[in-house]
Amino acid sequence: MTGAFDFAPAIALLPLAAFAVALFGGNYLPKRGALAGITALVGSLVLSIWALVTVAGGETYDADLYTFVAGQDTLSLHLGILIDPLSALMLVIVSLIALLVFVFSLGYMNDEDETGLPRYYAELSLFSFSMLAFVFADNLLMAFMFFELVGLCSYLLIGFWFREAGPSSAAKKAFLVTRFGDYFFLVGTVGIFATFGTGMFAGSESFPHMAEQALAGEHSVRTFLGLGEQAWFTVLGLLVLGGVIGKSAQFPLHTWLPDAMEGPTPVSALIHAATMVAAGVYLVARMYGFYLLSPTALGVIALVGGFTALFAASMALVKQELKQVLAYSTISQYGYMMLALGGGGYVAAVFHLTTHAIFKALLFLGAGSVIIAMHHNENMWDMGGLKDKMPVTYYAFLSGSLALAGIFPFAGFWSKDEVLYETLIHGFGGSPLLLAGYAMGLLAVAFTGFYTFRMVFLTFHGEPRTADAEDPHGVRWNVKLPLAVLGILAAVAGVINLAPVEKVTGIHLTFLHDWLDMAPDSFGTAVHHYTGDHGLMHEFAGYTAAHPLGETGTVLVGAAISLGLALAGAGLAYRLYAVPSPTEHTDKLGSLKTLLMNNYYQDEYQVWLARDVTLPLSRAADTFDQSVIDGVVNATSSVSLFAGERVRRIQTGLVTHYATLITLSLVALLVVFGYLGGWF
């Protein structure tokens, strides 16, 4: 009996095949390899949906595929596939977004007569492959390997136009900054393998489960650095978190992401919505059972997330370029997901990850459409009035913007509200630290409403401010189709988890919660394993939910506050920018604007770290290497050559000398061994 899971490897392998086809045969194919990628991703999407349906039928899958290092009496390293509700959902999201990005690329790249398209589609396919394989990885090492491959692909794609200075420098920056975080991830991975002897995510032999048992005193594990078990798990969790912070562009490693806008816009959509940036948050969700064992790690996640949400949103307020605004909004939105994870809202985080994937892909593709129309000018102050010229793009973009701003009843409202609600109730339930995260997240809602609608009004409303905006370049079906699909989804995707409605009306509507709760008990990845009175969150992290205004009251008040703030932000934007000829009101912020425009001088201080701290250190190390290490090496070779020269001189060429030496050596051997053997 063959089922969906027999084809599970193909979900990732199809794009890999497309990679090979596009790379080697792209020049001979009609669309330069795009069709190969589209075909492969249609296949992946179908298989992913099939897997999703199978999981819905109550089946799950966890299997080793290939052991590449078989340890004797020690750990083995292998590749394997884990398909549970979380990874099945993520597979569908990734393959759907990637497919739409491929289709959109036909319009953005092919129709614009870009060169190097086979390389583009090959890299895009490899990107999809890496992300899909990362999603279904069943162990931490495999996840790390594909995590790195995702990073490599993003480097290649951001630097797609490598002949220009900007993209190649942005690509390097993205690579180096995320690599910095990945360094910690690697150390954490090695630490987890050393501690538990396994990197499995799910099952009774998995490291979250073993850590849980260790804390419960059921069996012991080896810890290092003289730390207790919980402290050591915290260290491991934070090390892995280093990779997450780099990939998901959380403070302070977020600086690569705005620069990554130098890549082609469809790539930005893929990076922001479903692949690179999502990988970090997904990893935390994947090993959530491990993080729940450490309240410290959770607190760090929540505060980093809340702070990033606010911090990035504030920078988005003053940006002039369409994609820059979106970039900072991405950072901010991933901050919400981290806040949710840190605040005990596992379902909320996955929910926001899902809705964000949809509306952010939509916004980027919409921006791409606008950029095509504007002949690749991205400055919003050169736009205006595009609403009537490109209605499909406008309404799709508006749907995405309403979702991003968290306006009722678009998808983003539900997920963001749930994030804030979960943080709030756990904050009141005895973890006051979370209230700080909640406050930052709440303030960011207002900022989000403002910058989102500032962007919408500047781009689409008012009078056209340049000739390009007067007469935009048209876009074809391959741009409009993905926009339409995503636009509808962005409006309605919230229905998968209408938690507030359920709380108020009592009708069962939290489908995502049920879905994630379906993971079998043997995996230990189900929601009820994490939350509730007997879940890990209560037992180990000490999180308890409390409703200061009663359950319904808290839900309604929380939702009202966040919606009110979003509307206030949006309303302000409406007043300031929804006029025929808007002016730069942000100038009134004065020196604050300069600070925001310069991104709080984050880049400058990181450059300072690199140039004025790291470089002198490297120079010192280089001097040490050149003088001491090389000196030793050179001395060794001089001594060797000198000794060789001496040895060579023994060989005089005179056979009488040889006979003498042989005889003398023999005598010497006889004397020594005779003495040792006691012959005399």
Place this chain on the structure above:
Amino acid sequence: MALIELPTWAALAPALVLGATALVLFLIDSIEPEPDTTSPTLLTGVGLAGALSALGFNVWYLIAGTGQTTAIELFGGQLMVDGMTLVLGTIVASVLALVVIASYDYIAEEPHQAEYFSLLFLAATGMTLLGSVDSFATAFIALELSSLPSYALVSYLKDNRGSVEAGLKYFLVGALSSAIFAYGISLVYGATGSLQFDAVASAVDPTALPGILGVGIVMIVGGVAFKTASVPFHFWAPEAYEGAPTPISAFISSASKAAGFVLAFRIFTTAFPIDAVAGTIDWLLLFQVLAVATMVLGNFAAATQENVKRMLAYSSVGHAGYVLIALAALTPQANPDLVLGAGMLHLLVYGFMNTGAFLFVGLAEYWDVGRTFEDYNGLASEAPVASVAMTVFLFSLAGLPVGAGFLSKYVLFGAAVGAGLWWLAAIGAIASALSLFYYSRVVKALWIEEPTEEFEIDSYPVGLYTAIVVAAVVTVLLLPAFGLASEEAIAAAGALV
């Protein structure tokens, strides 16, 4: 169940075939109407047929398992055939076949070709027999049978001063070593009253006359050290290898060395097992000293050479040091099968990669490009195929994983570590690192340096090229096929201990 039941003497078929080929070549030489009128093609053809049929017999017997469960004893225990005999026979016959093909071009202009081939086969007969000796008497005869034709072969280029001088030095050092060896045998006979290996082992009495037995053993070590070109009996090697016709250098440094080692393995595991003679002489320590001295001296001297052939000569000394580890590491906690098997494997792989490297030098001599590293500059542009092969040989000799030299060295050092001699393995690894320096000088000259002057290469000799390419292919193929070869070698070694 074999198809045909062969008589027991047929187990010696490889040696017999080689001896018969030598006689056939003599016959051709003696009936030719005028001196040097016999076609070189005929001589090479007969030689190749002889070498390949000897190789065929060895491989057949290895596969059929002849003598491998219980050794076949012949002539009242004077000779025997077991797995070790056959592995050595395979090495000798393979190297011989390569040398015969290469000689077709190399000695094309020289007189007395029939004598050349005939002597080559007599030496090969002696080397093959060294693998089946079971008593000191036959050991001495086989040793001389392999040595005496070698002296003549080294000085084959009679008009070349270097060749004649090298032959003379080789002969004189050889005579001294043979004398030492024979004296050692007589002392052992005096102490034990027997020449047959097993009988010697059972007659060893550590309390009676320990000095006589001990001196005898050290002197026998000297005789073996001469054959394997180990320090301090190595002095002949750089001179002889440099002066001899290059195919002969290849032959002596590969096949003759292997034969010497197999003799040593047999003597020291059968006649003087360490348990029996430990009270008299700790030959493990003796071989450890020799191994270290040989590895260090061979590699250090090779590092400062200007002449490629002489560099290979010293590297050959260094490789003898690596194989000596196989004897030095037969400690009580060692896995003796693995240790000796590793030595055999290194000899097998070395047979191909070292022969190939020498033959490349022969090719360069054939083209008159000169003898130093600088003369090889840019040769790769003229002879890319041969240069790729040479690169494979050299890197494999250094122990890089392009050829099987990597694995054989790895197993050898691993076996030493397993025997508790990690320091010996460390010295071996350091010596290998040093060897990479001088091997890569050749590679650098071939591929990276610009030629100093135009090469005058007008023909590409078929025989030399064939031999070089075959050697390179085998060197590389032994890498994946290493498991197969190691099974045979370790099984052969296991029968010995």
